[in-house]
Amino acid sequence: MAAPYELIYYVGVPGRGEHIRLALEEAGAEYTDTASLPMDKCREFVTSYLTPGPGNPPYYAPPLFKHGDLVISQTSNILMYLGSKLGLAGANQNDEYRVNALALTALDGLSNEVHDSHHPIAVELYYEDQREESKRRCQEWIKTRLPKHLGYWERALASDEGGNWLLGKTFTYADLVLFQCLDGCKFAFPKAMSQAKESGKYNRVFRLWEDVKARPNVAAYLASEKRQKYDWGIYRYYPDNDVLAE
Amino acid sequence: MAAPYELIYYVGVPGRGEHIRLALEEAGAEYTDTASLPMDKCREFVTSYLTPGPGNPPYYAPPLFKHGDLVISQTSNILMYLGSKLGLAGANQNDEYRVNALALTALDGLSNEVHDSHHPIAVELYYEDQREESKRRCQEWIKTRLPKHLGYWERALASDEGGNWLLGKTFTYADLVLFQCLDGCKFAFPKAMSQAKESGKYNRVFRLWEDVKARPNVAAYLASEKRQKYDWGIYRYYPDNDVLAE
Numbered sequence: 001m002a003a004p005y006e007l008i009y010y011v012g013v014p015g016r017g018e019h020i021r022l023a024l025e026e027a028g029a030e031y032t033d034t035a036s037l038p039m040d041k042c043r044e045f046v047t048s049y050l051t052p053g054p055g056n057p058p059y060y061a062p063p064l065f066k067h068g069d070l071v072i073s074q075t076s077n078i079l080m081y082l083g084s085k086l087g088l089a090g091a092n093q094n095d096e097y098r099v100n101a102l103a104l105t106a107l108d109g110l111s112n113e114v115h116d117s118h119h120p121i122a123v124e125l126y127y128e129d130q131r132e133e134s135k136r137r138c139q140e141w142i143k144t145r146l147p148k149h150l151g152y153w154e155r156a157l158a159s160d161e162g163g164n165w166l167l168g169k170t171f172t173y174a175d176l177v178l179f180q181c182l183d184g185c186k187f188a189f190p191k192a193m194s195q196a197k198e199s200g201k202y203n204r205v206f207r208l209w210e211d212v213k214a215r216p217n218v219a220a221y222l223a224s225e226k227r228q229k230y231d232w233g234i235y236r237y238y239p240d241n242d243v244l245a246e
Numbered sequence: 247m248a249a250p251y252e253l254i255y256y257v258g259v260p261g262r263g264e265h266i267r268l269a270l271e272e273a274g275a276e277y278t279d280t281a282s283l284p285m286d287k288c289r290e291f292v293t294s295y296l297t298p299g300p301g302n303p304p305y306y307a308p309p310l311f312k313h314g315d316l317v318i319s320q321t322s323n324i325l326m327y328l329g330s331k332l333g334l335a336g337a338n339q340n341d342e343y344r345v346n347a348l349a350l351t352a353l354d355g356l357s358n359e360v361h362d363s364h365h366p367i368a369v370e371l372y373y374e375d376q377r378e379e380s381k382r383r384c385q386e387w388i389k390t391r392l393p394k395h396l397g398y399w400e401r402a403l404a405s406d407e408g409g410n411w412l413l414g415k416t417f418t419y420a421d422l423v424l425f426q427c428l429d430g431c432k433f434a435f436p437k438a439m440s441q442a443k444e445s446g447k448y449n450r451v452f453r454l455w456e457d458v459k460a461r462p463n464v465a466a467y468l469a470s471e472k473r474q475k476y477d478w479g480i481y482r483y484y485p486d487n488d489v490l491a492e
Contacts, residue, residue, distance in 0.1 A: 052405040060351045070340045074350040094316045104320040105306045120366045122386035140368035159298040
């Protein structure tokens with residue numbers, strides 16, 4: 001019997017674990033998810049996992065992913081591990097590295113940078129203690145970084161020889177990662193994302209968001225109770241930060 | 247004849263390209279490096295590479311690495327690609343994922359976070375336009391994040407069954423990445439790093455820095471003209487930001 005897939009991540013927000021869930025759901029893979037536990041049990045379980053096991057170094061932070069004797073950390077790393085197993089990493093090894101590069105680029109630009117926009121001074125301080133800095137950072141981010149990122153993804157989607165996915169006609173987990181990042185940005189910055197959509201400059205990007213959302217397994221997952229709401233995680237809605245590009 | 251290894255990165259600072267250089271140098275591999283070009287030629291060459299080629303999506307930013315028909319981006323991705331080829335990714339595929347997780351964790355915590363410490367509001371603005379925010383961020387970073395990171399690496403180095411490397415007795419590129427990150431932090435925050443060393447809490451971490459620096463190929467490289475000085479890149483020395491933990 002094959003070893004089960006086990007996702008180990010906090011419950012309460014989609015967070016970084018969501019990229020892994022979307023890959024598993026798209027592929028119709030069976031997996032367990034600590035997000036199905038009550039919040040206190042889940043936190044206890046996740047914390048107990050951060051200590052090292054035989055052969056495994058200690059982990060810095062969840063998500064963790066267990067498969068047999070391997071416990072693996074870091075979102076992009078888990079996706080790269082799972083990608084070829086789930087048929088979501090293209091046709092050959094070169095594609096695997098291309099897909100990993102795309103996933104890392106999306107996570108850096110449209111997830112990590114967005115997280116830091118509400119915590120520009122320190123993750124350890126409350127948003128309320130860095131509210132002015134956060135506002136200034138979001139204004140700058142929406143003015144310069146968001147168009148830079150969306151412009152990059154528009155070019156990446158235009159460079160194929162047919163097909164609407166990042167690798168042309170081949171759907172990969174990079175498309176899922178980009179979808180999830182765009183979805184989070186739409187929650188955090190609804191005004192700026194509407195403005196970007198209406199500009200008509202990023203039609204391929206917004207079409208990808210629609211196309212991924214409409215894939216049958218993704219659509220069924222998003223409509224299910226397993227899909228958690230954005231709240232205190234990476235993507236947060238603060239009215240002060242929801243500004244239009246100048 | 248095997249395809250050559252080609253590193254494509256800006257000249258002028260070690261930067262993210264340095265992690266790839268150190269892996270190639272440690273392994274004694276032959277490679278070309280655009281950092282050997284004059285600055286204007288190098289910038290022109292790197293920029294020309296950011297456009298996509300056949301089969302390759304466009305790239306967001308250097309470092310890029312060319313090997314045959316594959317042009318690959320993102321530091322951790324390039325290292326994962328090269329790691330097994332250079333014998334620096336452990337003994338088996340599980341080790342490759344463990345080493346990638348360690349490299350990603352070091353790059354996130356001790357490279358990206360340090361870069362953002364001098365640009366907390368926006369990469370696109372000058373340091374001088376965010377000097378107060380940068381000072382506040384560095385004070386917080388040195389108080390809470392630096393000990394968190396060093397403590398994590400101390401535990402990672404303690405969890406082996408003998409040996410001073412992150413995978414115990416097996417030297418991998420994760421050790422090189424951690425060395426380079428520590429080396430940059432020593433440049434950017436000399437007071438805080440001295441204080442951390444003298445605390446005696448992170449003896450394994452500071453020993454790793456010494457041990458990597460003393461490896462013959464690394465030592466020869468560091469003493470050569472190819473090793474560039476820190477200046478305007480990820481690791482910058484600003485006296486205002488060089489504070490002791492409270």
